[in-house]
Amino acid sequence: MTEPAVSFAGVSRHFGTIRAVDGVDLEIAPGEFFAMLGPSGSGKTTCLRLIAGFDQPTDGSIRIFGEAVEGVPPYRRAVNTVFQDYALFPHMSVADNVAYGLMVRGVGKRARREKAEEMLSLVKLSGFGDRKPAQLSGGQRQRVALARALINAPKVVLLDEPLGALDLKLREEMQVELRTLHRQLGLTFVFVTHDQGEALSMADRVAVFNDGRIVQVGTPTEIYEQPRTRFVADFVGSSNVIEAALLSTLGVSARGAASLRPERIRICASVVEVPEGWLSLSATVADVLYQGAVRRVVTQLAGGGRIAVSDAAHGAVSVAPGAQAILAFEPAALHWLEQA
Amino acid sequence: MARPLSSLTADLPPLPDGPLRRLSDFVLRRRWLVLAVLLAPPMFWLGAVYLGALATLLAQSFFxxxxxSGLVVHEFTLSTYAQLLRPANLDVVVRTVVMAASVTVASAVIAFPIAYYAARYAHGRMKAAFYLLVMLPLWSSYLVRVYAWKLILAKEGVITWAAEATHTTGLINWLLSIPGIGGPSLSVSYIGTFIVFVYLWVPYMILPVQAALERVPASLLEASADLGAAPGRTLRSVILPLAMPGVAAGSIFTFSLTLGDYIAPQIVGPSTLFIGQVVYIQQGTAGNIPLAAAFSVVPIVIMAVYLAIVRRMGAFDAH
Structure with a gap:
């Protein structure tokens, strides 16, 4: 087996009594596009800062391509970061920002300029070299930050919520571009995000963080289809969690709670329409949210609890708030959750 | 179905109405009036009192x-400026400018680490203590502080005593033997004047530098380290350039305050004169208002040139 690009062994980072990162074990393969996903304060950004060297773990050890990095300052690590606020130097031109890493290494002015121009064209910003960061749009600054991080040919590229400040359209564009760049360069990308859609669509593998720990690591499909715990089910794709008690009333031998994805549920006009072998529940429609291609129907169960249904807006059974609805699903759509 | 919140729709008293609110309505519809009300008093002060005084001064210098007879001849002449260019008077100008420049450089060097600590590391109580310690000297009289320094620097003062106790008298004597800036004791040498000036004006350097450093996001320093820069390189390439607007603002204070001061050099230092003292003597004792006016024009011109240089360096560009 090849050496992992980044490995965490029992890594903790405590700030006083706050356990920002608590006993994390992790291996990121070379060339992987790895996402750290979690709500704010879950420890994902702290993990990124530990890799970059801005912070030191209180316990455990981190290796970058096999090399232990305890006490190694950021300027001696072969990793580069794209910061959430981009952190471009306001007093330097775009080209000088991009070439900063080369200047520090003592590369001559002409060579620096050439290389910076090359990196700028890689991120589609040719000809912007003489501008100041303040003269660029948010999306352009993001690209400059990316070019600046890539110019040192780092072994690992760290991206801290790089698309967080962009509007939806730009974000989707940049997602595609980041993936393209990743394929072109073959570098290891470690990407921190709180946006589950972003993590699922971009990453090869995703680690889901909660309360300083990793709850689950897996491919996007695994994370989405087989959430290990209630937290993962809810955080990734906002699944319905069906309690064991309710399942037993349906005649299912319950092994605890189960997750049920909103898009696996079909709304039927009457019990007769429920397909053979499917389970069904009766519920009151609380609200219908039209979202263009799909609609989201929030229903209220008689015994308490809500179930969300997501189906194609076009050609579905029409429902209105206050109406009764039959929710039908295959038993196989239920995914058993671990007690946690 | 949820019941509408009746408490939100009923029983809400109407907004009050009165002459003041109607006056607000009137003024807010006329933007120019707001501007006029806000700017009239300061414009009057600056225009009539401040610029008027300066213009009179400038006019006096051409008499x-x-x-x-010892009387002022109210006729246009450049003879007063010719007098200003005599070697003895030029000496005064050069002496004052060299002193102001040295005080500015020393203040910047002393202020930077203090400001850096306050901006980056001090929080809560430490920050309050920082502001208190920087401002505290400004609460007591300027004269009291300068006289205190005369005692500290005097031959019988605490510095001589401390030097004897630590067997470093040689160092003091060596300093005092430097030609040009030395003298019989610290309190009657240029070194003494310099120390007092730096002490007096350093808070005016610390505060703007600290404000400038505070505006530098920590992520910039991390980005610099991330890209391979050791701390010294980050200091030179990121922190210092971004602190420059603060240093420039502070230097305007330290430079101009030293240029114009006429009390500190009179109390501490040799008997040679600085611009402020000459102005004081010429307009008071000698009654030569035109020459005093011409001397006063010197710091104004120097500051104008200085500001132009600082501006060209981009110190006023907001980042």
Whole structure:
């Protein structure tokens, strides 16, 4: 087996009594596009800062391509970061920002300029070299930050919520571009995000963080289809969690709670329409949210609890708030959750 | 179905109405009036009182003093400026400018680490203590502080005593033997004047530098380290350039305050004169208002040139 690009062994980072990162074990393969996903304060950004060297773990050890990095300052690590606020130097031109890493290494002015121009064209910003960061749009600054991080040919590229400040359209564009760049360069990308859609669509593998720990690591499909715990089910794709008690009333031998994805549920006009072998529940429609291609129907169960249904807006059974609805699903759509 | 919140729709008293609110309505519809009300008093002060005084001063400098009668001749002449260019008077100008420049450089060097600590590391109580310690000297009288320094620097003062106790008298004597800036004791040498000036004006350097450093996001320093820069390189390439607007603002204070001061050099330092003292003597004792005016124009011109240089360096560009 090849050496992992980044490995965490029992890594903790405590700030006083706050356990920002608590006993994390992790291996990121070379060339992987790895996402750290979690709500704010879950420890994902702290993990990124530990890799970059801005912070030191209180316990455990981190290796970058096999090399232990305890006490190694950021300027001696072969990793580069794209910061959430981009952190471009306001007093330097775009080209000088991009070439900063080369200047520090003592590369001559002409060579620096050439290389910076090359990196700028890689991120589609040719000809912007003489501008100041303040003269660029948010999306352009993001690209400059990316070019600046890539110019040192780092072994690992760290991206801290790089698309967080962009509007939806730009974000989707940049997602595609980041993936393209990743394929072109073959570098290891470690990407921190709180946006589950972003993590699922971009990453090869995703680690889901909660309360300083990793709850689950897996491919996007695994994370989405087989959430290990209630937290993962809810955080990734906002699944319905069906309690064991309710399942037993349906005649299912319950092994605890189960997750049920909103898009696996079909709304039927009457019990007769429920397909053979499917389970069904009766519920009151609380609200219908039209979202263009799909609609989201929030229903209220008689015994308490809500179930969300997501189906194609076009050609579905029409429902209105206050109406009764039959929710039908295959038993196989239920995914058993671990007690946690 | 949820019941509408009746408490939100009923029983809400109407907004009050009165002459003041109607006056607000009137003024807010006329933007120019707001501007006029806000700017009229300061414009009057600056225009009539401040610029008016300066203009009178400038006009005075183009008159001359009749050597025999001791009266001011109200006729346009450049003879007063010719007098200003005599070697003895030029010496005063050069001495003052060199002193102001040295005080500015020393203040910047001393202020930077203090400001850096306050901006990056001090929080809560430490920050309050920082502001208190920087401002505290400004709460007591300027004269009291300068006289205190005269005692500290005097031959019988605490510095001599401390030097004897630590067997470093040689160092003091060596400093005092430097030609040009030395003298019989610290309190009557340029070194003494310099120390007092730096002490007096350093808070005016610390505060703007600290404000400038506070505006530098920590992520910039991390980005610099991330890209391979050791701390010294980050200091030179990121922190210092971004602190420059603060240093420039502070240097305007330290430079101009030293240029114009006439009390500190009179109390501490040799008997040679600085611009402020000459102005004081010429307009008071000697009654030569035109020459005093011409001397006062010197710091104004120097500051104008200085500001132009600082501006060209981009110190006023907001980041």
């Amino acid at each position: 001359s003093l009749d050597e025999f």
